[in-house]
Amino acid sequence: MTISNFTRLTGLLLVAGFFISCSTSKVNIDELLANEKYQEAITEIDNRLAENPEQPSLYIQKATINADLAHQADPELRAEFYNNTADNFELAVEYGADASQVSVIDSLRQQYWKTEHNAGLRISENEDISERYQRAAIHFRNALILQEDAVSSYKNLSIAQFNEGDLDDAIQTLETALNYADEEPVEIYENLGYLHLEKGDPEQAAAYYEQANTNMQEDMNLAFGLINAYISDGNSERAADMLENLVAEYPNNANLRNVYGTQLYQITSGILQDLKQAYSSNDTMLVEQIKFEAEGMGDEAETQLIEAFKRDTSNTEYLESLAVFYNNLSAQYLSLLPVAFENDRASLESKAYTLINFAIDYYEKLVVIDPNNEEYTDKLSVLKTLKNRKTASADN
Numbered sequence: 001m002t003i004s005n006f007t008r009l010t011g012l013l014l015v016a017g018f019f020i021s022c023s024t025s026k027v028n029i030d031e032l033l034a035n036e037k038y039q040e041a042i043t044e045i046d047n048r049l050a051e052n053p054e055q056p057s058l059y060i061q062k063a064t065i066n067a068d069l070a071h072q073a074d075p076e077l078r079a080e081f082y083n084n085t086a087d088n089f090e091l092a093v094e095y096g097a098d099a100s101q102v103s104v105i106d107s108l109r110q111q112y113w114k115t116e117h118n119a120g121l122r123i124s125e126n127e128d129i130s131e132r133y134q135r136a137a138i139h140f141r142n143a144l145i146l147q148e149d150a151v152s153s154y155k156n157l158s159i160a161q162f163n164e165g166d167l168d169d170a171i172q173t174l175e176t177a178l179n180y181a182d183e184e185p186v187e188i189y190e191n192l193g194y195l196h197l198e199k200g201d202p203e204q205a206a207a208y209y210e211q212a213n214t215n216m217q218e219d220m221n222l223a224f225g226l227i228n229a230y231i232s233d234g235n236s237e238r239a240a241d242m243l244e245n246l247v248a249e250y251p252n253n254a255n256l257r258n259v260y261g262t263q264l265y266q267i268t269s270g271i272l273q274d275l276k277q278a279y280s281s282n283d284t285m286l287v288e289q290i291k292f293e294a295e296g297m298g299d300e301a302e303t304q305l306i307e308a309f310k311r312d313t314s315n316t317e318y319l320e321s322l323a324v325f326y327n328n329l330s331a332q333y334l335s336l337l338p339v340a341f342e343n344d345r346a347s348l349e350s351k352a353y354t355l356i357n358f359a360i361d362y363y364e365k366l367v368v369i370d371p372n373n374e375e376y377t378d379k380l381s382v383l384k385t386l387k388n389r390k391t392a393s394a395d396n
Contacts, residue, residue: 059092116143202232254311261304326359
């Protein structure tokens with residue numbers, strides 16, 4: 001009995017001695033880190049986690065080690081370390097991190113994200129840095145590994161990608177940002193509208209501008225973006241509807257009136273094509289209706305273009321708009337003559353040559369301003385030839 005008890009006691013002492021031996025043999029992780037033996041520290045952490053994975057503090061420590069390694073590496077080589085950092089933060093939470101530890105994780109994640117995000121901003125704003133947008137984009141991507149919901153990083157990454165000429169990537173980045181944005185991400189919708197317009201997709205651009213869902217009269221950039229999308233998509237009616245409201249709100253804005261007048265001309269041109277078809281179909285009632293519409297729309301287009309020029313007579317663009325308007329509209333009326341009813345031809349021709357005279361006046365003004373502009377001089381020559389032919393025909 002005594003031997004049995006002694007043997008049992010000896011066995012317990014041996015087990016206890018085994019655990020004491022294991023405990024004292026553990027490597028000091030802090031000491032390894034102090035000596036910059038990062039990989040050995042990670043190995044030791046992994047060994048301990050293999051024994052017992054429910055140790056959130058070790059995951060947090062491993063995450064910080066990877067973040068330190070990332071900061072020591074070149075920006076383009078940090079992604080792997082940051083992915084390890086983010087993964088270990090997630091594992092810490094998964095394995096029962098308490099409120100204090102979760103707070104530490106959030107603080108560290110924010111700190112690491114801010115370091116990369118701000119680095120990207122500094123580089124993108126420094127014109128002296130070569131390939132600054134490409135380098136800034138690397139920092140913003142790093143930042144997003146740490147905070148995948150950081151909308152500001154998506155926005156700035158998209159800007160960097162756009163400046164690098166990567167339109168598709170810039171669009172994709174902003175579309176991802178929408179998953180994390182506020183309920184009304186007006187700026188993102190507006191930027192997506194702009195990018196699609198730059199890409200040559202005005203229909204999609206208009207769709208995003210419309211989703212911005214804000215007061216267009218209070219946001220001129222958004223308003224002009226949507227108007228440009230409509231114009232690029234050939235939707236002059238929608239553009240003109242918006243411009244009519246904006247002109248009423250800002251009557252002294254010459255640029256608004258100039259664009260409005262130009263779009264009204266496009267509508268007038270379409271109406272005159274309908275008139276040509278009505279003549280060809282010999283539809284008398286429809287001809288009269290369309291003639292009235294064309295006259296009214298053309299007069300309003302002329303009014304808006306004149307009002308734009310009145311507000312800024314030094315602006316050659318507005319002067320040219322008027323010259324082009326009169327030239328193009330005269331050509332439209334001349335094109336009706338072969339199909340027009342006999343009793344309409346004289347009035348249509350008279351209208352055309354009245355417009356030609358106005359076009360000549362404005363092209364002459366343009367030639368005075370820019371005598372070496374071949375486009376101006378060629379147009380003026382053609383218009384004067386048409387006028388002289390008409391005069392000679394009348395004399396005969």
